Amino acid sequence: MLRAKGLCPLVVVRTYGAGVHVGYLARIAGQEAELLESRRLWRWFGANTLNEVASEGVSGNVRLSKPLRQQALTSVIEVLPVSDVAKASLTESKWSR
Numbered sequence: 001m002l003r004a005k006g007l008c009p010l011v012v013v014r015t016y017g018a019g020v021h022v023g024y025l026a027r028i029a030g031q032e033a034e035l036l037e038s039r040r041l042w043r044w045f046g047a048n049t050l051n052e053v054a055s056e057g058v059s060g061n062v063r064l065s066k067p068l069r070q071q072a073l074t075s076v077i078e079v080l081p082v083s084d085v086a087k088a089s090l091t092e093s094k095w096s097r
Contacts (some may be wrong), residue, residue, distance in 0.1 A: 008036055010082040010090070012054045016075035020050065022064070022082070022090045023071065031076045038071035039064050039093065046089075054080035057089035066093045 008024035013033055015021070019042070023035030046059035058064075082090055 010087060011035075012041070012050055012078075012080045012082060012090070013073060013076055014050055014078040014080075015073050016077055018073055018075070020053075021071065021073060023067070025079065026070075028076070028079065031074060033073045033076045033079065035071050035073065036069070037067040037091075038073075039067050039090075041065075041090075050078065050080060053090070054086060055083045057083075057086035059089060062089075062094045064090070064092070064094045 008026050011023065011025045013021045013035065019040060021035060021038050021040055023038035025033060026036050027034040042063035044053060044058040044062050047053045047056055
């Protein structure tokens with residue numbers, strides 16, 4: 001419901017033990033976050049840092065999983081808003097080799 005109303009921003013989330021995820025931020029409290037349409041970002045090119053991933057997107061040999069409807073993440077270290085420029089490259093599953 002919140003996602004449909006545009007109330008959940010698209011973010012890149014880095015965690016201590018679960019890696020990097022991209023999804024719509026439904027809730028954040030302390031070091032816990034809940035994402036909607038969450039995808040795990042396994043590998044990326046076209047950006048050197050997560051700041052660049054969030055602002056410029058990814059390209060080339062990218063590994064981005066199919067989305068989970070909802071995912072709770074713990075040990076959140078970093079939450080970065082995704083720019084309009086980066087959105088398209090971070091919301092489509094890719095598993096190229």
